[in-house]
Amino acid sequence: MDSVNHIELTIHPSQVRPILRALLFAIFFHRTLDAVEPETLELLDSHIACAPNPTVEREVNAKIEEFAKEFLETGAERGELAVVFLQKKPKKGWFAITEELVPWEEHLITLHLSRTSRQQPATQQPLSGALLQLSTFCVEKKGNVPPLVGSSDQNNLSYQILIAPPPPSELFAPSSPPLYPTRLTSPPPAPSTTNAIATARDLALPPPSSDLSNPDNTSAKRASSPASATLGYLEQAKGGLRAVGAGVGWGGRAMGAAFGRGGGGGY
Structure with missing residues (x-):
């Protein structure tokens, strides 16, 4: 040289x-x-x-x-x-x-x-x-x-x-070409009781009532309440995610975990 x-x-x-x-x-x-x-x-x-x-x-x-x-x-x-x-x-x-x-x-x-x-x-x-x-x-x-x-x-x-x-x-050797940036990955969150489930369960509980002598009236009110509609929507969302399955990728698994499904490993 x-x-x-x-x-x-x-x-x-x-x-x-x-x-x-x-x-x-x-x-x-x-x-x-x-x-x-x-x-x-x-x-x-x-x-x-x-x-x-x-x-x-x-x-x-x-x-x-x-x-x-x-x-x-x-x-x-x-x-x-x-x-x-x-x-x-x-x-x-x-x-x-x-x-x-x-x-x-x-x-x-x-x-x-x-x-x-x-x-x-x-x-x-x-x-x-x-x-x-x-x-x-x-x-x-x-x-x-x-x-x-x-x-x-x-x-x-x-x-x-x-x-x-x-x-x-x-x-005097030329420096190595820069490597492509490492893609940061992380496993999906573990299954846990999210705020959505907690809210649905709280809404599904019978509200306190002073009229305990008429249980039928209480059941009728609970069936027609917004809590029943909310819980029905959550059940429909769960069914949709089960039908889609792994095709939705990591985001689907994370959302599935939020609705009660078990999360898998990272991709």
Whole structure:
């Protein structure tokens, strides 16, 4: 990939911290977009230009110690660290437009830890060749840098320092297409005594009457009352729903449950 600068070195474990410090500061110097006065850092007989930034310096030191704990203290023979530069881009969703971070350049550092020889001649110091590779890549790939939008505090560009990063093929892989929204389903309500049934039952009860000596008159009044008509309508509705059955879908089952039928499972 033309967006990946892979620096691979074989060094002694005692050189891990100064070499990582030099490479990381050089990477951020070549890719900084702020107008700053550069400083010179001398490490392993090499002069490294760096852009002073307290936030970047703290993060670089923290990541170097994390790398040392991950690979040096465990006696590993190989370790990797990467600086990934990202750009904020709008992403269309189903219900809104959000932002996503898209990588546009990666500097992958692979260190092979050799414990056989500690001292190396100055002509064989690997740092000078790595710095030359880094500066050449950044000059040739200056078109990778996207335009800066926003202030220095809040802009569209960011970075990440990754310990044991994923392969570049995975890091720069296009994001998966959005899935169709999941259809929310729920089971129909369980059978219960609804307000309609309670109202019908209440209306069907004989109203209190002080005339208890004439039960026939009371029955006649109840038969001709609006409660009898309401209960008859409910019975007709129940019969209609039974006749329609499952053809009315979930809504039919829910209504059937409201009139006394047992509800089924969700569709």
